[in-house]
Amino acid sequence: MIVTAASPQILRPPPSDQDLRSLLLIRHFELALLRLFEQGAVSGTTHTCLGQEYVPVALAPLLLDEDFVFSNHRGHGHFLARHAEPYGLLAEIMGREGALCGGVGGSQHVYHRRFLSTGVQGESLPVATGVALKLAGSGALACAYVGDGTWGEGAVYEALNMAALWRLPLLVVVEHNGIAQSTPTSAQLAGTIGARAAAFGVRHHRITSTDVEEIRAELAPLVAAVRSEPAPLVAEFVTHRIGPHSKGDDTRSPAEIERARRSDWHARYAAADPERFARIDQEQRAFVDRLVAEVAARPLATPAAPPALAEEPDRIAAAGATGRRP
């Protein structure tokens, strides 16, 4: 029997309504963002996780409220799978009232409860390590999402070294989508991520499935060990980005993009249970339409005065300037 990636597989059990809702919310949220950018309704830039939505959705029930999650530039899915705050996130990205961080964080710098993202590659790993240092033994963990490109950054290795040395509950989730912006993994990563983790004595697990239940079954005991031992784990997802790196900047050939699309969970889940999928898809599409309309109609966010940090010299100058000839 020839099985292609797009063939419906026998899923045991099928994704729950809740999982499908979460997956399709993220899909429609990201598609809506790309449309908003096209319309010029959002400024700045964004990175969507089209094709990779299943990673945070699979992880969601494996994470506890007490856990910390560190996300990266491609983080909307990480956030939406964990926090039921799509209005707050879209308002943050659009700089509208109700924004999670007053609209100053934007797409890449979201802070909400125990969720924190940053766009600079690898920088979150030492921070997650520091958080994990004082979580050890509590049963909670620090989870950091990184991509395959991030493994070029030195901070990754400083953090892995410390996490292994100090036996910290650190879960490193690698979304290995085979391409770092425009550079294929083969041109930027020597050796393998597994071997690099092994060099630090850090457990590594590679996940090729895109089925949320299958992934959970694979990862649950490993994540439990991160908490109980505690010890770090690198969970490497072989995944595919079916959208551009940012917006309209996909340098891959149509054939490569088509290959990525064939791995998309979307078609597979749609084919497996067409009626239920279509119903939930329609529901989430309509929800995101309402979400966009409501948030876009809000006034711009007016963040409160900056925090009491170091007094700005400019402010002192303005207060004390003496522009008159004595």
Add this chain to the structure above:
Amino acid sequence: MTTLTLAKAVNEGLRRAMEEDSKVLVMGEDVGKLGGVFRVTDGLQKEFGEDRVIDTPLAESGIIGTAIGLALRGYRPVCEIQFDGFVFPAADQIITQLAKMPLRSLGAIKLPVVVRIPCGGGIGAVEHHSESPEAYFTHTAGLRVMACSNPADAYTMIQDAVRCDDPIIFFEPKRRYWDKAEVDLAAPGLPLDRARTVRQGSDVTLLAYGPMVKTCLSAAAAAEEEGRNVEVIDLRSLNPLDLDVLVESVTRTGRCVVVHEAPVFSGFGAELAARITEHCFYNLEAPVLRVGGFSTPYPPSRLEDHYLPDLDRVLDAVDRVFAY
């Protein structure tokens, strides 16, 4: 009163801060068993344990990143960067995370992290052991930058820095580590963002911080013999700047010389000169002059006396502001 070296004063200040608040941690390379290469953290691990005084791997970026994570958990880490020149691998975390995170979260995230950096030359060491990198950090919005110059200030300033909720870059003048002074361990210090007039004068104002304060005091004493009454201000806080004290002084004296070890070109002195000019333009008898290092990598130790500003170079600048 107790006689303390500057290194011991920081040590005592850290000890006091750790006693006061169990959330205060000390971390860095060789800070535990060894007590730091300058022994600034001497005895702290023995007294407070390995959980609170943490010997880290050689990983400056990792140290600061880990400290940020600890601060997110409510701790108050004090990180030692072993030598000034080693702070550059940590610059990524300091500039992109430590400085920006509190601002980006509109203050919801507090990062009370102190980064201690032994700075400057004068100990016969090599380039990456003798640098003055303060301008990189004063240029970064979101950081407080402090520099102590004497044991009494070092003792209170480090405690104030640890108590402060803002991220702080704390410079310690390494060639003054062994200078001794009487320190009143019970006396409160100046608030952490205030400058101190360390010598009053009426003819010219010298602005300095860290290791150059002592040099400027010597220059002032020498100038007095020539009949010049020199005021010396120790900035203590580089950001924020206690501009009122500076402006009051220069408005009165009409002349100003800025002194630091770092290269003059694009150095922190440029900011001071510009600010003084903006505020005191009509009171200035001469342009604000700057004395500092040269635009070259820090030289080999046998040449450092030619590189470092000394009494003669400060006095030369004083002569020049009087020559206008």
